[in-house]
Amino acid sequence: MNFELSKIYHGFKLIEEREVGEINSKARIFEHEKSGARLLNLQNDDDNKVFAIGFRTPPNDSTGVPHIMEHSVLCGSKKFPIKDPFVELAKGSLNTFLNAMTYSDKTLYPIASKNGKDFFNLMDVYLDAVFHPNIYKYPEILMQEGWHYELNSKDEEITYKGVVYNEMKGAFSSPDDALYRRIQESLFPDTTYGVESGGDPECIPDLTYEQFIDFHKKNYHPSNSYIYLYGNGDLEKQLKFIDEEYLNEFDKAQVDSAIGVQKSFGEIKEVRHEYPVSPADECKDKTFLSLNFVIGRNTDPELYLAFEILEYLLLETQAAPLKKALLDAGIGKDIYGFYDTSILQPVFSIIVKNSNEDKKDEFKKIVFDTLKELVQNGIDKKLVEACINIKEFRLREADTRTYPKGLIYYTKALECWLHDENPLTHLEYEKSLKNIKTALNTNYFEKLIEEYLINTKHSSILILSPKAGLAEEKSEKIKKKLSEYKASLSEEEIDKLVKETEALKERQTSGEKTEDLEKVPLISLEDINPKSEETPIEEREIENTKMLFHSMFTNKIVYTRLIFDTRAVEKELIPYIGLLSGIIGKIGTEKYSYIDLANEVNIYTGGMGYIASSYTKYDKLGEFIPKFVVKSKALVDKIPKMFELLEEIILNTKFNDKKRLKEIIQEMKSRLEMAIFGSGHIVAANRLFSYFSEAGKYEELISGLEFFEFIKTLERNFDEKYDEIVENLEKISTEIFNKNNLLMSIAGEEEEYKEAEKHIPSLLNKFNSGTLEYKNYDFQLKICNEGLLTQADVQYVAKGCNYRKLGYEYKGSLQVLKTIASLDYLWNNVRVMGGAYGAFGSFGKSGNMFFGSYRDPNLKETLQVYDNLENYLMNFDADEREMTKYIIGTVSNLDTPLTPPMKADRAITYYLSNITDQDIQKERDEVLKTTKEDIKGFANMIHEAMKQNCLCVLGNEAKIKQNEDIFFNLVDVFN
Incomplete structure (x- = not known):
């Protein structure tokens, strides 16, 4: 359909239209005349459609009201009155993205889907959530998502609880995160950027229900909104829906949300x-x-x-x-x-x-x-x-x-809009x-x-x-404040707090009415493509070296992977493989200083990366192949230079630059520290896998906490270990970068492959091709059950095992179990009632499974929730609609859109793991055919898995020590 300037389409007046060549889109800017809403449309051929609505939400204080509001509006609305339509959508839609985000000055609600029907369903739920949330009817929503005084009985101590409260306790525990917050505060003391929109845990309990409601009334009006539509959808139909279902009921209003400018300091x-x-x-x-x-x-x-x-x-x-x-x-x-x-x-x-x-x-x-x-x-x-x-x-x-690409464009657009x-x-x-x-x-x-x-x-x-001891000081200060608060309350006020806690728990544990659940729109299984996507992979050969070709459109960019087997490296030197991945490409070679090398790579390529990893043989329990992957990408005309640089880096790196080597090791230690704070759930899960999985132990040695300990030791004793470090790096490089270890991968169209093919022999012939002796790594695994001590105010609680070692096999229905466990059982018990920011389960094809929590105030209580999953499954009951919902949500995860290099990487993983397209189709068939009885049938597996009592917790030192009876070992992570 053609649109004309100044004409009105379903209440939207077209203000501007033009082609934006940089993103291959036709852009249209509209204004909704009645409500004052702004709308940007980027029309193109991308089938991963994006809708978003955002609001300008500058806070005046650090109570975190924009962040708490972001969580709260998704807890039920007028049209969809259930407690958590967000989770219902996550469980039962084909979304490719579903989330909400709070920034310093704005709050965004984006969704994406390739399915047209699903796209409208998601849009409907999100629009009703932001304009008609249930926060006006249920103060318990603020209590759950923001904060509340928790008091289960008169004799207990009062505590603070709330999802955002615990999320921000976790965020403020990271010194790197704290630094970014303090930077903004230091530069903008007089504007909204000087306060914490996410919420400072010390200030969050100052937020009242009245302030919370007033914030929504003021900021969540269409006149203060920024609506966005991206992709190949039917724009007229989308405009009609937004106008008739929502915006037409609002009149234009003056919303004072403009953001002030901080005057400069002059010094x-x-x-x-x-x-x-x-x-x-x-x-x-x-x-x-x-x-x-x-x-x-x-x-x-x-x-x-x-x-x-x-x-x-x-x-x-x-x-x-x-x-x-x-x-x-x-x-x-x-x-x-x-x-x-x-x-x-x-x-x-x-x-x-x-x-x-x-x-x-x-x-x-x-x-x-x-x-x-x-x-x-x-x-x-x-x-x-x-x-x-x-x-x-x-x-x-x-x-x-x-x-999704469309979401990135939305955030870029908003920076001016x-x-x-x-x-x-x-x-x-x-x-x-x-x-x-x-x-x-x-x-x-x-x-x-x-x-x-x-x-x-x-x-x-x-x-x-x-x-030192600041966390303990703050903890004691909060404890004292709450103790004094309780002492100041009358008997009646204490009773009121107990009743409020009971009312919240009653709401959290109460079931939903069937008629309300059915109001959340759902597509049918017929809307799902029963066929899995074929893996783009073809085996070829150049100079007796196996090549994997991934035929796909890459916009004239060729993506290469050099995949080296590392089994010739002896067991004691495995951590050096992880060290090599952090050093190579950042240190000089025979031809280039490290500075000149960086310039050459950035001038002639799109970047190079070096990854130590492993691939599990899913058809052989416990077997894995360790690999070292060299990634590169370049435009077609730069292919010769790309291969020339790969040759120079792989074969001629000089590890004996003492000063540079020390700098890189110090930086690696620093970045690993950041990762531990930022991804505690992943650190705990990977450590857990190292207790019972051969591949998990290997990964722990090349990138986990054990690798962190290795790097700390090298950094602390660098001068005395320098010669040893250089000798070992040179030794393993010779053992890894051998033609007999090599598998190559090229992603692009045939034209790109043929151009690359001209230059590959020159590279291959430079490699050493001496005989190698592969090692069989015997890690002698044992359950360690560790408490990993940090100064974080929250925990990351992981428990799991390898179910295949218990005699169970992988089935596609395990992915449906993951959806049910993560978005139903764990969500309700660990997040909603426990106050953690997140909780999830995972069941890998290798047999590795775990349950984990993210920014969790609890420890033993969460482990008990994991143990009780078997009872939930034994009593699991779901009608046809519920099972359909769980299956759709699972398929959504199977069909995540991938970029060309991501498709190539997945194809390599399947190839090395002996996973065929038939295996992937079988998994999809099993997902689509999953029944209630299949889910109930996993109860015994979960019982056996939890009985192994294999766990790992990363978190607050004091909290872990209070529960040290459950651990075999306590580890001070940063000391």
Whole structure:
């Protein structure tokens, strides 16, 4: 259908229409005349359609009201009055994305689906949720999702409980997360960006029900909304639905949600904060130093893009001059940058980790001296070219990995749209990129450095220092506050709290009315394609080396994988394989210094990556193949140079650069620390697998906590271990990078393959092809049941085993069990009633299974929930509609959209794991045919699995020690 400017379509007036070549879309901007809602449509041929509605939601304090509201509106609405329609959708839709997000100044509700009927269903539930939530009827929603006083009986101590409260306790436990929050606070003391939209745990209990309701009344009006439609959907039908079902009932209103601008300070403002470490920990070398600068407005497209490139140039690439200067001076052990464009006044930060407060002045001096030197002498043009090239490659590739492409475009659009500028500003990047490319023969970036960094008028220096025992102090302070609060209450007030706790639990445990459940729309099994997608893989051969070709459209980009078997490496040296993956490509070679190498890679390719991993043979219990994968990608005309660089890196890396080797190991330790705080559930699950799985033990040695211990030891004793490190890296490189170990993979169209084929023999003939002796790794597995001690305020609780070792086989219906366990049983018992931020189950084809929780205030209680799953399954009852819902939700996970390199990686996994297309089809058939009896039949397996009593908990030191009777071993993770 053709649309005409200024015409009205179902209440929406078309304001603007134009082609946006950069994203291959036709863009249309509408305004809904009656309600004042804004709408952006990006029409294209992408069948993964995206709908989103967002609101400008700047908070005035740190009670977390925008974040709590984001959770709460999804807890039932006028049209869909059940307690958790969000979970019902997750269980029973074909969504490819379903979530909600709170930012510093906005709250977004996006969904995506390839199925047209499903897309409208999701849109309906989300629109009713934001405009007609049940928060007005049930104060218990705020209690559950935000916070409440928990008091089960008069004699108990009062505690705080709530999903967001525990989520933010977990977030504030991470020093890296705390640093980002304090940076914003230091730069914007007078605007909304100076408070915590997610909620500070110390402030969350200040939020009242009245303030909560007022926030919704003010901000969740169509006049304050930003609606988005993306993909190949029927736009007229979508507009008609949104208008007739929702917007037509609202009149335009004035919503005062504009975001103010912070006045500059005129000088560098100094701010200090503390973060907790264990009382037993050393505080030396654990301080963060951060220099932070406000960079114009995020509505300036060229400045916005230029500083994205400049941040990478100064601090992220291996050739980054500012990073090098700070490392050379020994200011800290890890240096990185941060450029936040999501807020009106973007922030550029230079961060030093694992430093000391007495380095503050030297840090500042080196930063400004280095920046002045770059301005005076000019930035190396090859470095400029490399950084522009890699940014342009990523813009054009549009590989978003985690999120649908359409959602990334929405967040980019909002960075201007939210501030009353054109939403297409950052999507149309060609003009800005063209201007930035003048930096190849001008002092473009030098001028930016001078104006926004050297001559800054708005900046801060932040010192975040460790304090031993701070977590215990805060815990005692909260305990005392709650004790005093209880002492101040009358008998009647205490009774009231007990009754409120009971009322909340009654609501949480009560079932839903069948008629209400049936109001949530559901597609039918007939809407699902019964056929699984075929794996794009074809075996070929070049120079007696097996090639896997993945034929697919890649927009003239060729994706290569060099997959080396690592079984020739002896058992004692396995951790060095993980070390090799972190070092290779970041250190010099015979031909290039590490700086020149980084520039060459970024100029001629889209990047290279090095991954130590393993693949499980699913047809042979306990058998796995360890691999080292070298990933690369380049445009077709750059293929020769890509292979030349691969050869140089793989065969000619020089590990004996002592200074550089030390820098990389220090950085690896720092990044592993960040991962432990950011992904505690994954750390606990992987550690758990190492107790009973051969592949799990191997992964623990190359990337888990055991690898972290290895890296800590190398870093602590680097000088005395230096010769040993170099010798072992050289030894395993020879044992890994051998032609007899190699399997290659190429993804692209036939034309790309033929071009690559011309240059592969030259590479292959350079490899050593000596005889290798493969080792059989005997790990002598044993259950350890560890408590992993940190200063986090929450837990990550994992329990599991290998069900195949108990005599059970993998079936597709196990994936339906995963959906039921994760989104029904565990959601209700661990999240809703337990207050954890998340809970989930997993059943792998290898036999590894586990249950896990995320940012969980509990420990023993959660383990008891896992143990009780067998009873739930024995009594499991679901009618045909419920079973259909669970099956659809499971198929949604099977059909997650994949980018070309992700498809190639999955094909490689199937190939190495001996999984055929017939196996995948069989799994799908079993999912689609799953019955209630199948689910009930898993009760005995769960009973046997939980009886193994194999568990691992990462979390709060005091909490774990209170429950130390359940552990065989306690491990101080960071000491």
